[in-house]
Every structure is written in structure tokens, then in C-alpha cells.
Amino acid sequence: MEDSLLYRLTIESVVYPGKGLARLGGKIVFVPGALPGETILARTARSHKSYIEAELIEVIDASPARIKPLCPFAAACPGCSYQHAADDMEIQIKNAQLAEMLVRQVHLQRGILQPPILAGSRVGYRNRVTLHIRTGAAGLRIGYVSEDNVTVTDIPRCLLAADAINDLLAELRGDSDFMHMAASHRALTLRHTASDGVFHVFGRRGPARPWVKEDSPFGPLNVPRSAFYQVNSAVASALVRSIAGLLRPDDSDVAVDLHSGVGVFAIAAAKTGFRNVLAGDVDREAVKAARANVGEHCPGVVQVANMPATRTLRTAVERYSPWRMTVIADPPRSGLDEALTRGLLDAKPRYFIYVSCAADTLARDLSRLTSVYRVVRAQMFDMFPRTAFFETVICLEAK
Numbered sequence: 001m002e003d004s005l006l007y008r009l010t011i012e013s014v015v016y017p018g019k020g021l022a023r024l025g026g027k028i029v030f031v032p033g034a035l036p037g038e039t040i041l042a043r044t045a046r047s048h049k050s051y052i053e054a055e056l057i058e059v060i061d062a063s064p065a066r067i068k069p070l071c072p073f074a075a076a077c078p079g080c081s082y083q084h085a086a087d088d089m090e091i092q093i094k095n096a097q098l099a100e101m102l103v104r105q106v107h108l109q110r111g112i113l114q115p116p117i118l119a120g121s122r123v124g125y126r127n128r129v130t131l132h133i134r135t136g137a138a139g140l141r142i143g144y145v146s147e148d149n150v151t152v153t154d155i156p157r158c159l160l161a162a163d164a165i166n167d168l169l170a171e172l173r174g175d176s177d178f179m180h181m182a183a184s185h186r187a188l189t190l191r192h193t194a195s196d197g198v199f200h201v202f203g204r205r206g207p208a209r210p211w212v213k214e215d216s217p218f219g220p221l222n223v224p225r226s227a228f229y230q231v232n233s234a235v236a237s238a239l240v241r242s243i244a245g246l247l248r249p250d251d252s253d254v255a256v257d258l259h260s261g262v263g264v265f266a267i268a269a270a271k272t273g274f275r276n277v278l279a280g281d282v283d284r285e286a287v288k289a290a291r292a293n294v295g296e297h298c299p300g301v302v303q304v305a306n307m308p309a310t311r312t313l314r315t316a317v318e319r320y321s322p323w324r325m326t327v328i329a330d331p332p333r334s335g336l337d338e339a340l341t342r343g344l345l346d347a348k349p350r351y352f353i354y355v356s357c358a359a360d361t362l363a364r365d366l367s368r369l370t371s372v373y374r375v376v377r378a379q380m381f382d383m384f385p386r387t388a389f390f391e392t393v394i395c396l397e398a399k
Contacts, residue, residue, distance in 0.1 A: 006057055011038045016097040016359050018081030018388035020056075029054050032078075035063040035085060036093070065089035070123065071159040078147045080160070081388040091116055091382060094390050098380050101363040106370060114379040117242065120234045122385035126160045128191040128231050130204050131169075135183050142173070142188060160386060164198040165190045172200065195220060208285040216264060217241050218271055222292045223262050224285040235383045239391060240268055242379065243353060246395050247326060249273035252350050256316040256327045258309035258340070263290030263302065265328045265355075270298035276320065277302040280312030310339045317347045323398075325349035335361030341368055348372050354394040357383070362392055374399055 009022035011034045020034030022042075028051040031042050039061035042054040059066070069075075069083035082090040095116050102108045119125060134141045134152040143155035156173065157166045168190055172178045182188065185202040192198040195213035208224040215221075217237050223229050230236035247255065247269055253276060255269035260279035269277050279302055281287050287306040294302040305312065309329065316325060327349040329336065335358060336344070344352065345368070352373060356362035366375065373396035383391035 006041045006043055008060070009040050009042055009054075011036055011040065013096070014093045016101065016388070024052065027052050031056050032081065033084060034059075035066055035089065038063050038066070063089070073143075073153060073155055076146060076153045077144050077155065079144050080386040082386050083159075087122055087385075090385070091118065094382070095380050098359055098378070098390070098392060101359055102366070102375075102378060105363040106366045106375070108366075108370075108375050108378070112375055112378050114377060116380040116382060116390075117235065117238050119232065119382040119385045123159050124162055125234065125385065126158070126165070126231045127162055127193065127233055128189065128229075129158055129161045129165060130187055130189045131155065132187055133182055133185050140179055140183055142169075142182065161190070162192045162198075164192045168198045168200060191225070193223075201225065211289060214262075216267075217244070218267060218297055221262055221264065222289040222296075224283075224289050227283055227286040227289065228261055230383065232383050235381055235391070239355070239381050239383070239393065240264055242381075242393060243328070243355070244268045244272050246353060246377070246393075247272045247274070248351065249275075252324050252326045254278070254316065254320045254325045256313065256325055256349070258312050258327060258329045259331055260290055260304065261286050261330075263293045263304060265330065266290070266302045266304070267293060267297050269326070269328070270294075270301040274326075275301060278305070278312065278316050278319075279303070280305045280307045280309065280315075282306070282308050310337070310343055313340065313343045313347060317343075322347045322349045326351040326353065328353045328355070330355040333358040333361065336365045341365060344369060345372055348398045350398050352396040352398075354392075354396065356392045356394070357389060359390070359392060362394065366394065369396060372399055373397060 011020040011022050013021050013036050015021050019030040019032050022029045031054045033056040041058040043057050045055045046053040065086040067086050074083040099113050131142050132152045141152045141154040143153045146153050187204050190200045193212045205226040208226040211222045211224050213220040214223045214229050217240050255274040255277045257266040257279040260266050260281045266277050266279035284306050290304045375396050377395040379393050381391040
């Protein structure tokens, strides 16, 4: 097959993370920008032994759910995988991706998957964006890295960012002193909170202080500027409320938050009636903020420690019977590491709630955990509309 030749394909589905799937000559073909049921023309971008990565050249027979992208940079910026899909289609695709991974990789019944929790707004929802900075023949570019992982596409306004962030970005771009200073940096982060307004720092994280205030279902939280916090405030609150509803303090009186950050889930556990809560995180500044938040919202109930997840779990097991425990894990995209997975399998806490922003590593981890746990509930949260990603909450019980 010549890479320069075009070939006609029918898209069977859209698989995680956001690529159309077709078949050609015994190989699977992945095509970004395609929708289920469409007939397209594509061209090979990269050929592998068992699959082909292709680029979409033309849509011959379009899906009724195909729409014109609202963002003028949709073709150049890889950040949004579903600018071309109607809202309902995007949700259907993502929920189907989660269901397929749970059934195919983890061998679960489809009935455990609950209806997805939708975003209030599908644009303008991000309270934080990080843009890359590059200087070249075309001048200074501030934007997102393109598909080649090298080129930066200049983005004067991001459709997903809050209006306040885009307004500040426009103001900064018009400031010659700022642009001169930006040329010596590699990244720019802009952030907005209802309490503190909008601000920017160079780099991905910036200094931890002064702390900002973020909203939560139980009131304002102290958050270091350098610490992780969800970029979609509305869906983040829905996520916390949902997890609070899954907690059962009557069945297990000990809650363990393994990646506690600023204490969101630990405080939720205390608010729902747990009298013994242990929280741990490796970020020292986040731990300081968590202690301050605990002091404001549930003093005397939550112990917050600066230690990694595996050690937090081990400490809890040394103090309490695992049958009394509900463990909550909200790891980074890489998922649970080997030591933590082994610790969970060995300790076998009564309940385990897994919060994941990466469905692929979630499926990998569940395929191991289900040797001693059964999954009783799964739900997708539309935390990142228009992008390839979503948040998932899995509730497991020890067998």
C-alpha cells in the first residue's frame, strides 16, 4: 500500500482517546476527526505491524451529528478531539468507550455503568490553562503543541478557557514588556477563581504562595497556586457530591484518602459521618493547605500526613482493620503504581473508590483489582468537554 494513496473507509466507532476506527486489508485504521458511521477518504500517516494511523482527507458521507467546529484552530490544535461532534454524540462516544473498556478488558457487566454526569457548559469551563511559548522565524508563539509534538500553534483565544482567562491573555499579548519577558520562558499558566480573580505565572506551576480560594460543595478551600485542582469547577463539585453519596460510614468507620491534595475527599468523608479519616499526599504545600482546610471545615476528625499513597495505606492498615475501611484513590494519569496495587490486593479494604482521569490506565488497574474486588458501580463525569478525556468514578467492594 502506497502511503500517498487515498483509501475509502467506513468508521465503525470512535475509540479512546478520540480516534475513529476502521478496517483495511486486515489492519485496524485509526483516524482522528471521524465519527461513527461516516464514509471517509484517508491517507496513511504512520504504518505499524498491526494497525495504521491515518489522516482524514475528506468526509464523503457525514454523520448527522457532525457540526462545524466553533474554534477556528480546531484543525491545527490537537487539544480538542470532538469540536466536530454534536454534544449528544460526544457524550455517547465517551460513555461507549468506557463501557467497552470495562466489558472487554475487565469483563464487567454493562449494567453497572450509570448514566453520565454532564457538564453545565461545554465551552468556557476551564479555570486554568497552560500555554507553551516558542520563538522562531514567525515571531513569538503562545499556544498549544501541535500533533508533531514540536510545533506550537499560536492561540490568541482558547474556546475552552474561562472568559476572564482569555481577556487577560489578550491584555498580556498587547503588552510589549510582557511579550519581551515571555520570550525567555517556555510556558505560561493562566488561572481564575471566583474569589481571587484571574492571574498568570510563567511555567507550569508557579510559586505556591499566596494561596487561592476554590469553591467546593462544603465551602471555600485553600489551594496553593502550585497544587493540583480540577479545571472544571462545576463538574468537580458534582464529583465530590457523588463520592460523598457513595460513602457508608455505618458500614465502615475509617476513611483513607490516598492522594488527598488539599483535602477535598477527606473532608467529604468527615462531613458524611466518618469519625476516623487519614489523608496523605506527597505535595508538602498541598498538605499544609489540607490541614488548614480541615481546621476550617471539620477540626479534630481528619489527620493529614505528608507521605506517598503506599505509605498512607500501610499506616492505615497498621492502625485499623481493613474491614472497617473505605479507601479513596485519585491518582495521576499514570494510575496506580505497582506497590500501591499490591498493597490494596494484600490489605483488601472493605470498600475502594477509584477516581480516574485516564480510562486506559483505569482499565489496566481494574483488571488486577477485580481478583479480590467486585465492581458495583461505574460512572463517567464529563469533566473535559470537547477533549478526548473524561473522569470516571468506580466503586468496588471486597469479595
